[in-house]
Amino acid sequence: MRVLVLGGTGSIGSAVVRELIERGHELFSLARSEASAAKLRQLAATPLAGDIGSPEAWTARLPRIDAVIHAACDFNTDMGAVDRRLLDAILPALARQENRPRFIYTGGCWLFGATGDGGATEETPFRPLPAFAWMVPQIRRVLTSSDIAGIVIHPAMVYEAEGGVFRRFAGEARDGEGVRIVESEAVRWPLVHSEDLAALYALALERAPAGSSYIGASIEGFSVGRIARAFARRFGKPDQAPQILSADAIAAELGEWARGYALDQRLSGAKARLELGWAPSHLDKESEIAAVSG
Known part of the structure; x- marks a missing residue:
């Protein structure tokens, strides 16, 4: 597939780009600087000049694509407004594509609030952290749009070798x-290594039905x-x-x-394991920490 990754140089996005290229997909990603473009070329992805904060320019010249993975967020106070503007621009652009594209949106574990011992699954009602409440209507918008095949991934707390x-x-x-x-x-934090999470995005891209959501937690808490x-x-x-x-x-x-x-949380990744065959391999967290670079 021809896949556009938003946030392709970030912690989640760069792992997704590497995973999808290894699986034989053709990758495109936004680059707002020459340094970002160079990093993407090193990963064998094609950079597209653009910024999620100004989506109108680059969405008007999208190449033919089969899917978008949205893994970009800047954690600024206006992140909700930026995300709404992005969907306002990209959804009509995707509707103009020849085939109905798949669109994977990134939610998050903090949308479920403090779960305590009870834990949370994809069926648990959202109780979002106020700073991320804007994301709930965006998720509904993605999952109900007729112009895309919408899918949502809720990552746990993501770590990697660099931290x-x-x-x-x-x-x-x-x-x-x-x-x-x-x-x-x-x-307690639910945890997932970036490589395991990237594998989940790839499986969702290739296998998940439209309208589905998955929690990416390899360790529940x-x-x-x-x-x-x-x-x-x-x-x-x-x-x-x-x-x-x-x-x-x-x-x-x-x-x-x-x-x-x-937030004290326990989140289950059982649905992704059962429906998509997700098999995380980074499961010994304390050994993984021992290998984290300083």
Whole structure:
């Protein structure tokens, strides 16, 4: 398939680009700088000049494509408005394509709120973090549009060899007085390695029926305290205890979206395993942390 990836140089998107190229698909991706274009060419993808914040220009000149994977988000205060403008421009452009394209939209684990021990599945009603409430109508729009075959992936907390969601943890464990975590060591995060998540996007692209949603969680819930202490051991500080921040403190530092770090969650990836044959391979999180680059 000819696939356009939005966010193709990001943590999720670059892994998706690599996975799809390995599977023989032809990849295109937006590039808003020459550095981004060069990175995409190194991955064997074709860069298209453009920015998700100004979609009208590049959606008017889309090549023939069979699918779009939307994995772009900048976490700014206007991210909801940017995303609405993007869909306003790209959905009519896709309607003009020769065949009905597939469109994979990226949701997120923080749309399910704090789940506690009960956990969440794709059937669980959304209770979104306020900073991401704008995403719920966007998901409905994608899944109900007749112009596309809409599919939604809800990634868990994504990490990779270079860090991903753990990047700050690695830096603080190496250089600081302890990894900073929010509210409690007992808070659990659902986790997924970027390579496993990319495999899920590929399977959804190739097999998922229109109108379906999947949670990308390879580990349902893992204590953030255990993560912090594993990083302390990784950098030779086995007795270093985590620093506890309040949700208000992390929101003041990073933005309201960062309150998600305080959500105690368990999310199930069973549907993706059963329906798509998803088989994550990165399952020993503490061993993976030991290999994270500093």
